[in-house]
Amino acid sequence: MQRIHPLEKNAEKILLGVTLVILLGVLAWQIRFVNNRVTVGKEEVPVARAYEVVASRAETLRAQVSDESPELPEAKPVDVRAAFVGGLEGAVSPSPSLAWGLRALPELGIGSVAGGGIKSGQFVPVPSVPGPGGLRAAAYLMTISAAEIEQNPGLERLLPAEGPHDKALVSVEAHVDAEALRAALTATPQGGEEDWQPLPQPWWERSEVVRVSAERQERQADGSWGAAAAVGELPGRVTGLAELAATPELDIGELRQQAAGKREEVLRPALYQRAELRGRQVGLPWVPPSDTGAGLELAEELRQLRRERTALDRRIKGLEAALEPPPQQQPPREPPPRGGRGRDGGGGRGGRGGGGGGGGDRGGEGGAPDPNRPDERQLTLERIRKDLTTNREQLGRVDMRIGEIEAQLGGAAPLDAPDGPATGAQFAPLLEGQTTMWVHDLSVERGREYRYRVRYALTNPVYGRSGLLRQEDRQSASEPELWTAWSEWSEPVRVEPEVYYFLTQASTGGLQGAVASVEVYAFRWGYWRRGTADLQPGDRVHGQIEFPDVAGEGARDVAQQGAGGAAEPERVRSKAEEVFRDTYLLLVTNVPSSAAGIGAGADRVQAYFRDVDGKVLLERAAGESMRELRTRLENSHADGQRDLRGEQRPRRPVPPGGPPGDGGRQGGRQG
DSSP states (O other): OOOOOHHHHTHHHHHHHHHHHHHHHHHHHHHHHOOOEEEETTEEEEGGGHHHHHHHHHHHHHHHHHOSSOOOOOOOOOOHHHHHHHHHHSOSSSSSSOOOOSOOBGGGTBSSBTTTTBOTTOBOOOOOOOOOEEEEEEEEEEEBOHHHHHHSTTGGGGSOSSSSOEEEEEEEEEEEEHHHHHHHHHOOOOSSSSOBOOOOHHHHTTOOEEEEEEEEEEBOTTSOBOOOEEOOOOTTOOOSHHHHHTOSSOOHHHHHHHHHHTHHHHHSOOOOOBOEETTEEOSOOOOOGGGHHHHHHHHHHHHHHHHHHHHHHHHHHHHHHHHSOOOOOOOOOOOOGGGGGGGGTSSSHHHHHHTSHHHHHHHOTTOOOOTTSOOHHHHHHHHHHHHHHHHHHHHHHHHHHHHHHHHHHHHHOGGGOSSSOSOSSOOOOTTSSEEEEEEEEOOOOTTOEEEEEEEEEEEOTTTTOGGGSOGGGGGGGGOSEEEOOOOOOOOOEEOOOSEEEEEEEEESOSTTOOEEEEEEEEEETTEEEEEEEEEOTTOEEEEEEEEEOHHHHHHHHHHHHHTTOOSOOSSOOEEEEEEEEEEEEEEEEEEEOOOOSTTTTOEEEEEEEEOTTSOEEEEETTOSTTHHHHHHHHHHHHHHHHHHTTOOOOOOOOOTTSOOOOSOOTTSSOO
16 A cells, blocks of 8 residues: 655645745735825825824815905906907808808898898908098297196197297198098999998998098208108197007997097197286287188288277377366455446456446456357367267277187187187088198297198998908908098198398498398297397397296286285386397498499498308398298287287177187288
8 A cells, every 4th residue: 555645645734834824924014014004185194194184184174264365266368359259250151152042131131241231252342541631731839838738748848948938830731521531431442353342331421530640751951851750649638549449349339439529639639828928828829721821911900900909099098188177276266345346337457447347247357258159178178078989989990800800810729719619610520521630740840841741540440340351351350440541741831940130231341340230039928029239240140139027027916916006017027038040140241233223333231141051141131032021020029019018908708709819910921
């Protein structure tokens, strides 16, 4: 019998024992080397710390719940307008047209695109609007009120640092032809493959001007024109429409409504008020460039009427003084009692001289006047009263005509009015009649020559309607403004120089050698002020002018008020200033005269000057070529002297057509 091997006999026991040993080893390894961990949230922590983590997070949540101002997550912005525009510009269907078995019903909006019967597949053009026409530019000089500097930030950069704030400017006038504008808004391109339709009338019938832009060119020394430069807006006259048009989510209806309410501010911005001297504005009222000719003629008439009024006022005061009773004299002594006998032919003086009672009647002091003989003083007084009535009637007619002219000058320049709207008449709508626009350029330099061109921006009739435009035109639908073309360039306009000078007399010999007498004119306080000087060769042209001293005048008024005096001083306090021009006297010579007639062959004196550009200028005394200019400056100087003398003009009510002008005309006739 074969014997069983012990391994075979105990194999199962051995296997069981080895398995138990392995299990015990794994268990011991886990207990000894591996920590038990659990997952709390997204973090594995030991079992012993699991509760601590949960408690900590619970406290955090409790703090967040009780926080009165928690940090909220930022909301993701949603561009609703972009989504709407994208949907509007995108295709409605995969194909450009849909099958439609019935005829189009535009009256119901079926089978057509909304907007005046424009069908699917048709396009509207972007209007090409011509620029304004009828340009006219004119140069002006004025003294701006110091109050305007405080009310309009930025204006101080365009004015002298110290008063008087004299300023030269150029105003440009242009006109919009409503018929031409309507034709441009309703035109359709000719030719091409596109099916063009005109703009529907509701899109453009309420068009308004959003802003007006101007450019200028300056004449160079060689006679050519420089580069075009933009004309800036007047400080304090910004309408805000450009900023409104730049807003990303613009309602074109709101822009149109705002532009309609500010039509006058956009088209004809108000100019600044002139400076005042004792409650009166100095200088001339502003008139539009198209009215400068008529305005100058009226100004000359106004100046003559004021001179006549001054003479009438002086004459009336003299007549009124003549009507006043003479100063009271000492009453005569009563006659002695014996004088009574003169009436009876007694021993009175008259009786002795006349021999009887008749003589007493003629010579006695107590005799009665002859009732048939008129009193000479009464006759004189009657004549004075008649003259006074006649002069007062003439003064009334002169005042009435002065008021009419001032009303015309003031009504033509409503922007210069201290109160009220910028214009006396309501504008017609842009598409009816003719609309006038003005641009003022305060950045010009004295003595320079310029020319201008103008354009304006309309409310865009195709704004937001890119789906009806060709692909290459769709960019135009994103701009709320539609700019017109530039106008033609205006005629050149020259700004008056700082100083004018005129040769009045010259002499080639004498104790002091050659001498040239000149008059100089410089603009101060609303008028041209005159000065004189005698020059010798090598001298610079100069002269001393006189104009109001506002600071001293204010001190004088305060002193008078403190003294209790209400009367206005007869003369305005003034100060002197030496003005110069960069022109030098070179030579004074005698030139034989070739003129025939009386004085033929006599020598004429002429003088040579050199200006800042090195040009040699020939001047003759009493020259005819500059007489008109010199007369204009002399008249302005005379008006300025009237203000210096403190002469007042009557206050009249403002006529209904606009505020009256005030102040004499500087440059009453353009040279």
